Amino acid sequence: MNTIGWPNFRSLNQEGIVFAIAVVLFVAAAIGLPGFIDPNNLVAIVRSVSVLGILALGMAVVIIGRGIDLSAVAIMAMSVAWYLQLLNSGTPDGLAFAYVLAGVLAIGLLNGFLVAYADVPAIFVTLATGSFVFGYVRSQLITQDAVPVPQGHWVELLGGLRFLDIPVEVFVFAGLAFLFFLFLRYTKWGRYIYFAGDNPVAARNIGIPVRPMLVLRYVLSAFVALVAGLLTAASLHSINTRVVNSTLLYDIVLVAVIGGIGLSGGRGG
Template sequence: MASIETSDTKSGRRAGLRLPKAAGLVWVLVGLCVVAAFLSPAFLNPINLTNVLRQVALFGIVSVGMTFVILTKGIDLSVGSILGVCAVTAALLIGLDLPIFIVFVLTLVAGTLMGAINGIGVAFGRVPAFIMTLGMMVMGRGLALTLANGQPISLGSRTKDFMWLGRGDFAGLPVPVWVFIAISAIAIYVLRYTPYGRQIYAVGSNAEAARLSGINVRFVTFSVYVVSGFLASLTALIFVSRLTVGEPTAGEGIELEAIAIAVIGGTSLFGGEGGVVGTIIGAAILAVLANIMNLVGVSPFTQQIVKGAIIVIAVLYEMWSKRRSKT
């Protein structure tokens, strides 16, 4: 029964595979790069471009998980707190002189478990995603601050063993970029070419129709929060590796960045439409925009206003497009 496709499933798949919107986003990205180069010659400096790529990777990995969640008509406000908990966890484990591989595994397990708790609450407890992940956001930040006693945790003598993931380069590109490429490739394949990917679109398009067609809606809903938690913990490892400290406030506000990136990339907050290709371009657009504002001296507080306005404008445009398509 799970292989049966409803019309909503098919429309969701077509939405996820549609490329004209992504092509339009590419032109927006190119235009931003031209404007950035015009406003500040420093934009084209190789060091600056490398930093932009790192930003794309860091925010992009979390945003891929957010895209999975939003495709099911959900939201995950806890990714920043999960990142903070995992950053502190990694630093504490390194302080115990555990092998780096074990540190990686246990940190990823910690983030995945927090995502699973979100999934259980939303899918099986029927708690609204906004409320469940808001609660996890508050609890997670409190847990991170408690574990770290409110202070950054230094990696100490193990710093060099851990730096390669966040600061290393491979074949001319930063290692985090390669991680982002790998995660994105896997996510694109899953969403486009697997039954599970089709089920995600079906649940987001019409959960009741998906249930009647034999899809395990609760499992699919649960699983996307697990994916989001896992990718938040992976991002935490990169953060710790790059900063060489476990910062309990790491990831503050990254949920806003992830939501903005997904929405800019064409993922509908109403579920069932969008995809990772758009998310990749959305991450690049937001990173370049932030870099432009930094180069021209725009206040960080003003930058938050701009990012919030982008989310509102993107949603309003989406709603206008939907109404227009129905007329």
């Protein structure tokens, strides 16, 4: 027998529960922490959450396809650190960015190729490539842990952009989230990712290009990591490579899973 006036909690989905908990925590923090609702503090929170959300988008696409990318944070930090190092050493902007973009896409292709065609488990592949990227860039390509953005560079100017007093990172995150939503839900390639994540053998048997799509997912994840790194450098006017050894990677996976992405693949979005 249903009790009139009581909400039906069984009808709440995972996203609804997470949203409700977030609202409760926000209200509790606003009441209990002095200065929490200060505009500057809220802007800082929104900026950090936006970058985390961008990284989670790339991770979500990989997880939906029954994979994982443990190299995302290393790609984010080290690619931008190398880019800024090239700029500070006098390399032309276009050439420096071309080098970095090529390197990022190459790592994404390597991840995807080893997982898709060599059948190496994704957790081992991406852990190894992430460690390689961090070690090689730190020892051979940059000279310090924190690399500053050159004064007056477009990355520095990007960090100061706002619309309606909202940082540009929020709009970039919203735009990317919308594009990923359209890609996953309304294109055949997006549907292929779900099919392959749910049952890769059946997907291959019906003619879906499972292996090329797997490579594409890791390339997308690497590119999104580069975007997140540029936005991080824009807001901080530098990039600190020590973030690779932080808990950021676990936060990314947690955000993706809490957002409704199933680790078993083929679900969420």
